[in-house]
Amino acid sequence: MYEYCPVCKFRFEVELGFYWGAMYISYAFSVVNVVIVGVSLFYLAGDPPLWVYGSVITAVTILLTTFLFRYARVVMLYLFGSVRYDATYNQP
Template identity: 55%
Template structure:
């Protein structure tokens, strides 16, 4: 794949914030036992992916916002598309949607933390 030209595209593709080429995660999101594993540094430019110990604890707040959005969107869709079903349907469907989206919510919350608060800026000369 070619190098993303903007930081937004690199973020959406879960690439290194410094070189936009190295992958932030070692395994695909559907690998349920290792979906959260990140290498210590970028394989291309050697940028550290954990600027300080405990850096990603702040990502739980971003992940919480993603979860609230998933709950709200799923509930509104159920209300309008399924004609306001019984309470148990809401609980099952919203719970299943939140569980299914957990790997992506975790990955994007970590990526947002790294891009926003990691103190790293894009340097195209570091890309190979």
């Protein structure tokens, strides 16, 4: 993650330890992921054995880790960093 935005020079670390709260958002994303994958397995694979649930959910969670990490920070920044996206900021 950049320390400053290369376009508008916004400092991403709003305050010290700001992104610690993103862990809770990431946790919520992971819970949603587990529920979606678990329910999908139940209905699409016909309620497989427990080890299948465990291994598929673990694999999907590992594959989504960088995505969840990144978007948890984005959500944290938008919800608590008082940042609003301005598409016209750098337009001539």
